[in-house]
Amino acid sequence: MAAEEGQWVLMATGRSPTNIAVIKYWGKRDEALILPVNDSISVTLDPDHLSATTTVAVSPSFPSDRMWLNGKEISLSGGRFQSCLREIRKRAQNVEDEKKGIRIKKEDWGKLHVHIASYNNFPTAAGLASSAAGLACFVFTLGKLMNVKEDCGELSSIARQGSGSACRSIYGGFVKWCMGKNNDGSDSIAVQLADETHWNDLVIIIAVVSSKQKETSSTSGMRDSVETSPLLQYRAQTVVPERVLKMEEAIKSRNFESFARLTCADSNQFHAVCLDTSPPIFYMNDTSHRIISLVEKWNQSEGTPQVAYTFDAGPNAVLIAPNRKNATLLLQKLLYYFPPQDNDLRSYMVGDKSILSDAGLKSIEDVEALPAPAEMKTPSQKFKGDVSYFICSRLGAGPKVVTDESLALIDSVTGLPK
Ligand code: DP6
Incomplete structure (x- = not known):
């Protein structure tokens, strides 16, 4: 040998x-x-x-x-x-x-x-x-x-x-x-x-959402959906084939508007299939829903998508911004609602921490001084502790x-x- x-x-x-x-x-x-x-x-x-x-x-x-x-x-x-x-x-x-x-x-x-x-x-x-x-x-x-x-x-x-x-x-x-x-x-x-390198302006911000709930694994969740959800069949046969073609086109032409609309719609449909499963599966929680509404209201007020969101089999939000500028605006809005529990800003941001200084957030005082996002109707309530931490990342290479x-x-x- x-x-x-x-x-x-x-x-x-x-x-x-x-x-x-x-x-x-x-x-x-x-x-x-x-x-x-x-x-x-x-x-x-x-x-x-x-x-x-x-x-x-x-x-x-x-x-x-x-x-x-x-x-x-x-x-x-x-x-x-x-x-x-x-x-x-x-x-x-x-x-x-x-x-x-x-x-x-x-x-x-x-x-x-x-x-x-x-x-x-x-x-x-x-x-x-x-x-x-x-x-x-x-x-x-x-x-x-x-x-x-x-x-x-x-x-x-x-x-x-x-x-x-x-x-x-x-x-x-x-x-x-x-x-x-x-x-x-x-x-x-x-x-x-x-x-x-094809679309390297994209910035990815992940909100790791605090959750005490034990989630259904993807493997068993999707098995239940296949067995019980009529929406899953419709999605697989009718919706996804067309969506995949449009997504390929959006990626090829770096069309963020189309990319963002498709990404959000597909995440929402996936969670709709989970709800359509018997018994229903809940992967997102109140914090996830609050993040969706924040992004939706911002996108709506600008008339065109500023950021895309997507959620897997859990409550964490993956947010995709077309550039650094939108990513910093997003971070300001997120930190307004979800300030760090222990006031430690540095450990609240993992990955590319430089996004914090780009957003003008050098200390907890900067976070406390953030203005309420203008597009939100009831901006007064904050949700300290509902996000464990954020990760700022970008697209990367293979193995x-x-x-x-x-x-x-x-x-x-x-x-x-x-
Ligand atoms: C919601 O790949 O974890 O993340 O094939 O059973 O191991 P198994 O499932 P897994 O499912 C991932 C589901 C998802 C959507 C996705 O990644 O496309």
């Missing part, structure tokens, strides 16, 4: 972004293969702010496959992890590391076990599509370690079997997951519509290999998490 002594550990580390859908995936036509009932479109977020980092190690001394997430060992026995592992192993090639004197023949991979350690640079519990970044990174990094030669389309179809939305995290920029027609899922893959060995999550001698 390789260096005779059999004590070596070979590793690869990768980093993958998360993504947020602007045309939502909601509903499967095949649960095992994870085949959706409609196409979806997403934007990939900057991995500096929201991403998963994964190290995969292989050694002849490992007796079994093991995985750790954010430092805690988790089971790899689930069908989804197993599908991804099996599909990548099937495609494994010869690997040679001359420096370490290690040679692995492709037929050896079936006998070798892996250790996988993964870490999210954002709170997993915040409900920010951690499975998309995590599963994309799992597949991408295993593929690197095993010298898999397949293109991104093929990798996306493997990541899809880990979590549907993960297939879109294989690319940066704007990404479309084509639902495909084949029963074996071979044409259900993601494609890149445009890279992250990358991390070459700096000091950033690996597994110790190269013990083969265990550092």
Whole structure:
């Protein structure tokens, strides 16, 4: 197999972004293969702010496959992890590391076990599509370690079997997951519509909304919707096909008005499908609704969309501004209603903190002095503590290999998490 002594550990580390859908995936036509009932479109977020980092190690001394997430060992026995592992192993090639004197023949991979350690640079519990970044990174990094030669389309179809939305995290920029027609899922893959430089004025502000409620997982929520919601069928067959074409056009021509109208309408329809499910699923809460109304009133008063909003399977708002100027105006309005609980402004903004000074908000006194948004009819009430924190981000690139060995999550001698 390789260096005779059999004590070596070979590793690869990768980093993958998360993504947020602007045309939502909601509903499967095949649960095992994870085949959706409609196409979806997403934007990939900057991995500096929201991403998963994964190290995969292989050694002849490992007796079994093991995985750790954010430092805690988790089971790899689930069908989804197993599908991804099996599909990548099937495609494994010869690997040679001359420096370490290690040679692995492709037929050896079936006998070798892996250790996988993964870490999210954002709170997993915040409900920010951690499975998309995590599963994309799992597949991408295993593929690197095993010298898999397949293109991104093929990798996306493997990541899809880990979590549907993960297939879109294989690319940066704007990404479309084509639902495909084949029963074996071979044409259900993601494609890149445009890279992250295509429309780089866009600014993304995420409001991480405080919530004590345990949410229904996407997997079981969409299963219930498929079984019970008549609106889901109409959405998948009639609404989304047309919307996807218009969204592709809006992205291509950087038409923010169209992009924003489609994004908001699709988020609202996805949540309408959740309400149309029996029993109904509530992902948004009062804070989410207040943010929608703030944006809607602003957009209406200007006569054209200033900002777009979209919500996934949770109460967090993802707000997309066409430029820095609108993003700062948005932030002033948001902070007027949702000032920080503990008056600590710096830790209230994560990611690109420079947006605060751009908005003229250097201290809590600046926040307290903000004027009430003119377009709101009842501006007096504030909702301190209803937003946990904000993240300011932008579009980002797809998965990358991390070459700096000091950033690996597994110790190269013990083969265990550092
Ligand atoms: C609301 O990809 O988490 O975020 O395929 O069952 O793992 P599974 O579901 P998942 O669902 C994501 C749903 C969504 C919309 C979207 O990302 O398109």
